[in-house]
Amino acid sequence: MTPAADDARPEAPSLAPDGVTAEPVPETDGVLAGPVVPEKPALPPDGADVGPAYDVPETPARKKRRPLHVRLVRNRYTQRARFLVLRLLYGWWRATRPVVPGRVVFASDSRATLSGNLGFIAEDMAKRYPDHEILTLLKPAIKARRSRRDAFRMPWLLATAEVIVIDDYYPIIYSLKLRPETRLAQVWHAAGAFKLVGFSRGSRPGGPLPGSNVHRGYSFVTVSSEQVRANYAEAFGAAVDVVQPLGVPRTDVFFDEGWLTPTRDRVRKELGLREDDRVVLYAPTFRGRGQKTARFDLTQFDWSDFMRTVKAGDDGRRTVVLLKQHPFVKPPAPEVCEELGFQDVSSYREVNDLLLVADVLVTDYSSVIFEYALLRRPIVFFTPDLEEYVEHRDFYYPFDTYLVGPVAATTEELGPLVASALVEGIDDPSRYDDFVERFVGACDGRSTQRVTDALLGRSGPDGPATPPQP
DSSP, X not given: OOOOOOSSOOSSOSOOOTTOOOOOOOOOSSOOOOOOOSSOOOOOOTTOSOOSSSOXXXXXXXXXHSOHHHHHHTXXXXXXXXXXXXXXXXXXXXXXXXXXXXXXXXEESSBSSSOHHHHHHHHHHHHHOTTSEEEEEEBSOTTSOOOHHHHHHHHHHHHHOSEEEESSOOHHHHTSOOOTTOEEEEOOSSOSOOBOOGGGGTTSTTSOOTTOOTTTTOSEEEOSOGGGHHHHHHHHTOOGGGEEOOOOGGGGGGGOHHHHHHHHHHHHHHTTOOTTOEEEEEOOOOBSSSTTTOBOOGGGSOOHHHHHHHTOOSSSOOEEEEXXXXXXXXXXXXXXXXXXXXXXXXXXXXXXXXXXXXXXXXXXXXXXXHHHHTTTOOEEEEOTTHHHHHHHTOBSSOGGGGOSSOEESSHHHHHHHHHHHHHHOOSOHHXXXXXXXXXXXXXXXXXXXXXXXXXXXXXXXXXXXXXXXX
């Protein structure tokens, strides 16, 4: 099928699989979250897959005590074997059917609809290359059950696709030996290079298993700047020339004045915000190995002083504190948010939309800082567990490299910093300029077009897709 073109920006493009009614799911692009536990609790019961605030160290004795099914899931040979049926069917379709010219498959295990980078590229492709066939293989989470229709047609689509586009970890694809004519493109959901991912994590918990094919085999990777190419090449076990600084498609909207104001007005209305409300967005990242073990306990902090300080403005204006949990993390109960003083927006689909209404962003180690920096608005870092996070996850560069705003270790310190940022804005515009150029220098409002042209091996109106020149 070739979806009809739509002049509107893809808030949630209507490109869901034929016959499937997709439910909206929390945005997985960028926002990441998590707090700190002052004292680490006792180790979880034997066989449990989730540690306390951080991952429990692996020991031979602990591995032996795990139930058999847990040990099998964590074994790289059984991980490969569980996709055996798919591999056999894929091999049969590969041997009996040719690649279909112009067939592009967008696949994700963390989206129920085409959104984020996938949505922007698919919409642009449908408009400018209507002769291409756009198909999808989507589900809202790794744990979610795949529809029978998608499970049946997946081997056939992957075997006959000219281009396969993913924007995150996609385990099934790594078990296949793709045919030479098929291009596998990774349009990673996050900008910049913040916390370690993929092979960059080395032997840390959550990194690929020894001998793993995870992330290997990409034909094309797009990133947000020239400076982060080597970081992503390391993360994906790829050659640097495979990684191209063509930008992040979903950041294009930040350069579109015709989109910014109406979208901001729409989101404020949907969230019940007054025109003169001051808005703080708290968007922390998860703790744990990944999607299956992600966690974040909002209640481990005392937010009372923070809320009093932030909401004590003497000009009569209301201050609203929004909470955007990482989509891997189950949001807190409504009564918990109400008691703590947060308005929970974790289920809101597009994080970009939330960034537009925020006057100040509060986060810890989330890549959302890179997109928000494009708006030149203040960022305050809340990092009570920095040393432990560095030990268990770590960053591509020293943490102070990312500090375009002040940092707090406690909620008591956080309140005055946020209150000041609401009034004074950013204190050093030149630091933002350097930060943006280093981490998102290829994001200039034309990323979608460049990436689409590169995926299809086409030349746009300005010639072949090339990184923007500084």
